Amino acid sequence: DRELDPEELDELQVAFQEFDTDRDGSIGYRELGACMRTLGYMPTEMELIEISQHVKMRMGGRVDFEEFVELIGPKLREETAHMLGVRELRVAFREFDRDRDGRITxxxxxxxxxxxxxxPLAGTELDEMLREVDLNGDGIVDFDEFVMMLST
Structure with missing residues (x-):
């Protein structure tokens, strides 16, 4: 098993901090799936259940950054060859998000x-693309939906 390189650790740190909304140095098991998707890793439902159970049983339902790296690191190493880094995804997202409001209309x-x-795309093609990507049906594409679109 190779070690994660500094750039990969930095990516993990950025993603972790994004989901550590109360800045207490830990994230809950419920946020792990979304956090993994932000990193470009698409866990199956079964993997999410296993990880959630592990975190709930052994870690009191929350993980700090070190535990997060232990949990997610091996999965990311498996996926590295197939993964886009979070920075590249953000750059691509910004190409679409012209007004920089964090949403693509x-x-x-x-x-x-x-x-x-x-x-150029025809209006119907655009509407269809947006419908497929807009998972919550609010008429816009946020970063999570964008990541999921590129991962399928």
Missing amino acids: VAELRQAAPALLGE
Whole structure:
């Protein structure tokens, strides 16, 4: 088993801090799945259940950064070859998010599509793309939905 390199650890730290909303140095087992997806790793339901059970039983339902690295590190090492780093994903997201509000609208998708896809998209294609990606149905694409879109 190879060690995670400093860049990978940095990515883990950025993701961990994003989900440590109360800044107490730990995240709850419920946030682990979303945090993993932010890193580009798409855990199966079974993996999430196993990880959640492990964290609840052995760690009081929360993990600090070191425990997070122990839990997630091996999975990331397996996936590294197939993974986009969080920085690259954020850069790609910003290409679409023209007004930098953290959301991609149909208008922004229409604007960015020619440059990123090499051709403009018809309105129906855009609507269909947005429907597929917009998991919560609010008419916009947030970063998590964007990550999931690129991971499928």
